[in-house]
Amino acid sequence: MNRMKRTRLAIAGTLGAVTLAGIAVPALAQRDPAYDAARQAGQVAEKMDGYLMIVGSSSPSLEALVKDINIKRRAVYAEKAQAANATLQEYAFTAGCLNIARTKPGEKYEAPDGSINTRTSAPPERDPRCP
Protein backbone atom coordinates (compact mmCIF):
# COMPACT_ATOMS: atom_id res chain seq x y z
CA MET A 1 0.00 0.00 0.00
CA ASN A 2 2.63 2.41 1.11
CA ARG A 3 4.68 1.58 -1.93
CA MET A 4 1.76 2.22 -4.28
CA LYS A 5 1.14 5.58 -2.68
CA ARG A 6 4.75 6.52 -3.17
CA THR A 7 4.66 5.48 -6.80
CA ARG A 8 1.52 7.54 -7.35
CA LEU A 9 3.15 10.51 -5.71
CA ALA A 10 6.22 10.09 -7.89
CA ILE A 11 4.07 9.95 -11.03
CA ALA A 12 2.13 13.01 -9.95
CA GLY A 13 5.38 14.83 -9.27
CA THR A 14 6.80 13.92 -12.67
CA LEU A 15 3.62 15.06 -14.40
CA GLY A 16 3.75 18.32 -12.50
CA ALA A 17 7.36 18.89 -13.55
CA VAL A 18 6.54 18.11 -17.19
CA THR A 19 3.60 20.54 -17.11
CA LEU A 20 5.75 23.27 -15.60
CA ALA A 21 8.47 22.72 -18.19
CA GLY A 22 5.85 22.79 -20.93
CA ILE A 23 4.71 26.19 -19.73
CA ALA A 24 8.23 27.55 -19.24
CA VAL A 25 9.57 26.73 -22.74
CA PRO A 26 7.25 28.92 -24.87
CA ALA A 27 7.95 31.85 -22.54
CA LEU A 28 11.48 32.03 -24.04
CA ALA A 29 11.38 33.94 -27.30
CA GLN A 30 12.61 31.96 -30.26
CA ARG A 31 14.73 33.10 -33.20
CA ASP A 32 13.06 34.84 -36.08
CA PRO A 33 12.71 32.24 -38.90
CA ALA A 34 14.58 34.53 -41.32
CA TYR A 35 17.46 34.80 -38.84
CA ASP A 36 17.54 31.05 -38.28
CA ALA A 37 17.52 30.45 -42.04
CA ALA A 38 20.39 32.95 -42.56
CA ARG A 39 22.44 31.16 -39.91
CA GLN A 40 21.83 27.74 -41.41
CA ALA A 41 22.61 29.02 -44.92
CA GLY A 42 25.94 30.42 -43.71
CA GLN A 43 24.97 33.99 -44.64
CA VAL A 44 25.90 35.26 -41.20
CA ALA A 45 28.83 34.44 -38.94
CA GLU A 46 29.31 34.71 -35.18
CA LYS A 47 32.21 37.04 -34.52
CA MET A 48 34.70 36.79 -31.67
CA ASP A 49 33.58 40.16 -30.34
CA GLY A 50 30.08 38.86 -29.64
CA TYR A 51 28.29 40.26 -32.66
CA LEU A 52 27.06 38.96 -36.01
CA MET A 53 28.51 39.73 -39.42
CA ILE A 54 27.31 39.14 -42.96
CA VAL A 55 29.26 36.57 -44.99
CA GLY A 56 29.28 36.76 -48.78
CA SER A 57 26.56 38.53 -50.69
CA SER A 58 24.46 40.95 -48.73
CA SER A 59 20.92 42.21 -49.20
CA PRO A 60 19.04 45.10 -47.61
CA SER A 61 16.83 42.70 -45.65
CA LEU A 62 19.81 40.71 -44.37
CA GLU A 63 21.65 43.90 -43.42
CA ALA A 64 18.61 45.12 -41.52
CA LEU A 65 18.28 41.78 -39.74
CA VAL A 66 21.94 41.68 -38.67
CA LYS A 67 21.94 45.33 -37.62
CA ASP A 68 18.79 44.85 -35.56
CA ILE A 69 20.19 41.81 -33.75
CA ASN A 70 23.54 43.49 -33.12
CA ILE A 71 21.85 46.56 -31.63
CA LYS A 72 19.75 44.33 -29.37
CA ARG A 73 22.79 42.28 -28.38
CA ARG A 74 24.74 45.40 -27.58
CA ALA A 75 21.94 46.66 -25.35
CA VAL A 76 21.80 43.32 -23.51
CA TYR A 77 25.60 43.14 -23.16
CA ALA A 78 25.77 46.70 -21.85
CA GLU A 79 23.09 46.11 -19.22
CA LYS A 80 24.53 42.79 -18.06
CA ALA A 81 28.10 44.06 -18.12
CA GLN A 82 27.19 46.90 -15.81
CA ALA A 83 25.42 44.49 -13.45
CA ALA A 84 28.48 42.20 -13.47
CA ASN A 85 30.87 45.12 -12.98
CA ALA A 86 32.59 44.45 -16.28
CA THR A 87 33.12 46.46 -19.45
CA LEU A 88 30.88 46.10 -22.48
CA GLN A 89 33.81 44.67 -24.48
CA GLU A 90 34.64 42.11 -21.81
CA TYR A 91 31.07 40.92 -21.56
CA ALA A 92 30.55 40.90 -25.33
CA PHE A 93 33.79 38.96 -25.88
CA THR A 94 32.77 36.37 -23.27
CA ALA A 95 29.38 36.01 -24.99
CA GLY A 96 31.25 35.73 -28.32
CA CYS A 97 33.18 32.72 -26.97
CA LEU A 98 29.89 31.09 -26.02
CA ASN A 99 28.11 32.08 -29.24
CA ILE A 100 30.87 30.43 -31.28
CA ALA A 101 30.76 27.33 -29.08
CA ARG A 102 26.99 27.14 -29.61
CA THR A 103 27.13 27.26 -33.44
CA LYS A 104 25.67 24.22 -35.17
CA PRO A 105 27.44 22.33 -37.98
CA GLY A 106 27.07 24.32 -41.20
CA GLU A 107 26.89 27.67 -39.43
CA LYS A 108 29.77 30.13 -39.71
CA TYR A 109 32.03 31.72 -37.13
CA GLU A 110 35.15 33.85 -36.90
CA ALA A 111 38.32 31.95 -36.02
CA PRO A 112 41.11 33.55 -33.90
CA ASP A 113 43.10 34.33 -37.10
CA GLY A 114 40.15 36.38 -38.38
CA SER A 115 39.10 33.90 -41.06
CA ILE A 116 35.51 32.77 -41.34
CA ASN A 117 35.12 29.06 -40.72
CA THR A 118 32.19 26.75 -41.19
CA ARG A 119 31.36 24.82 -38.07
CA THR A 120 31.75 21.06 -38.36
CA SER A 121 30.94 18.41 -35.80
CA ALA A 122 34.39 19.10 -34.31
CA PRO A 123 34.77 21.86 -31.69
CA PRO A 124 35.24 25.32 -33.22
CA GLU A 125 38.57 27.15 -33.27
CA ARG A 126 38.33 29.69 -30.47
CA ASP A 127 40.46 32.22 -28.69
CA PRO A 128 42.68 30.49 -26.10
CA ARG A 129 41.10 32.64 -23.38
CA CYS A 130 37.62 31.24 -24.03
CA PRO A 131 36.20 29.09 -21.26
Added chain:
Amino acid sequence: MKPMKLTSPARTAHKAPMELAKMGPAGAAKTVIAVLGLLALPGCISVTAPDKPIVIELNINITQEVIYRLAADAENTIEENADIF
Protein backbone atom coordinates in the same frame (compact mmCIF):
# COMPACT_ATOMS: atom_id res chain seq x y z
CA MET B 1 108.30 2.14 -93.57
CA LYS B 2 104.69 2.92 -94.06
CA PRO B 3 102.78 4.33 -91.05
CA MET B 4 100.32 1.81 -89.62
CA LYS B 5 96.67 2.64 -90.18
CA LEU B 6 93.47 0.95 -88.99
CA THR B 7 91.40 -0.54 -91.73
CA SER B 8 88.09 0.94 -90.57
CA PRO B 9 88.68 3.83 -88.17
CA ALA B 10 85.83 5.30 -86.17
CA ARG B 11 84.62 8.65 -87.28
CA THR B 12 85.68 11.63 -85.25
CA ALA B 13 83.46 12.52 -82.32
CA HIS B 14 80.88 15.16 -83.00
CA LYS B 15 78.18 16.96 -81.16
CA ALA B 16 74.68 16.26 -82.44
CA PRO B 17 71.66 18.33 -81.38
CA MET B 18 69.35 16.61 -78.90
CA GLU B 19 66.32 15.23 -80.56
CA LEU B 20 63.23 13.61 -79.07
CA ALA B 21 63.59 10.65 -81.38
CA LYS B 22 67.12 9.86 -80.23
CA MET B 23 66.26 9.97 -76.50
CA GLY B 24 64.15 6.85 -76.56
CA PRO B 25 60.54 6.63 -75.35
CA ALA B 26 61.33 7.26 -71.65
CA GLY B 27 63.46 10.31 -72.32
CA ALA B 28 60.90 11.73 -74.71
CA ALA B 29 58.12 11.25 -72.16
CA LYS B 30 60.14 13.05 -69.49
CA THR B 31 60.75 15.98 -71.79
CA VAL B 32 57.07 16.18 -72.71
CA ILE B 33 56.06 16.14 -69.00
CA ALA B 34 58.58 18.85 -68.20
CA VAL B 35 57.26 21.03 -71.02
CA LEU B 36 53.65 20.45 -69.97
CA GLY B 37 54.59 21.28 -66.39
CA LEU B 38 56.05 24.57 -67.52
CA LEU B 39 52.93 25.32 -69.54
CA ALA B 40 50.65 24.52 -66.60
CA LEU B 41 52.40 27.03 -64.36
CA PRO B 42 52.22 30.58 -65.58
CA GLY B 43 55.87 30.80 -64.71
CA CYS B 44 55.51 32.71 -61.46
CA ILE B 45 53.78 32.51 -58.10
CA SER B 46 50.91 34.95 -58.00
CA VAL B 47 50.02 36.49 -54.67
CA THR B 48 46.73 38.36 -54.61
CA ALA B 49 46.08 40.87 -51.88
CA PRO B 50 42.76 40.48 -50.04
CA ASP B 51 40.11 42.97 -51.16
CA LYS B 52 39.14 43.72 -47.58
CA PRO B 53 41.47 45.27 -45.04
CA ILE B 54 42.97 42.83 -42.57
CA VAL B 55 41.50 43.58 -39.19
CA ILE B 56 43.34 42.23 -36.20
CA GLU B 57 41.41 42.94 -33.08
CA LEU B 58 43.73 43.22 -30.17
CA ASN B 59 41.60 42.35 -27.21
CA ILE B 60 44.69 41.91 -25.11
CA ASN B 61 43.12 43.97 -22.36
CA ILE B 62 40.49 41.30 -21.79
CA THR B 63 41.99 38.77 -19.45
CA GLN B 64 41.05 35.14 -19.17
CA GLU B 65 40.19 35.72 -15.52
CA VAL B 66 37.47 38.20 -16.45
CA ILE B 67 36.10 35.89 -19.13
CA TYR B 68 35.88 33.00 -16.69
CA ARG B 69 34.15 35.21 -14.15
CA LEU B 70 31.56 36.33 -16.70
CA ALA B 71 31.04 32.98 -18.46
CA ALA B 72 28.15 31.69 -16.33
CA ASP B 73 26.40 35.06 -16.38
CA ALA B 74 26.79 35.35 -20.15
CA GLU B 75 25.47 31.80 -20.60
CA ASN B 76 22.27 32.78 -18.75
CA THR B 77 21.97 35.98 -20.74
CA ILE B 78 22.17 34.06 -24.02
CA GLU B 79 19.53 31.57 -22.88
CA GLU B 80 17.23 34.34 -21.64
CA ASN B 81 17.51 36.17 -24.97
CA ALA B 82 17.33 33.17 -27.29
CA ASP B 83 15.70 35.26 -30.03
CA ILE B 84 18.82 37.34 -30.68
CA PHE B 85 21.47 34.63 -30.19
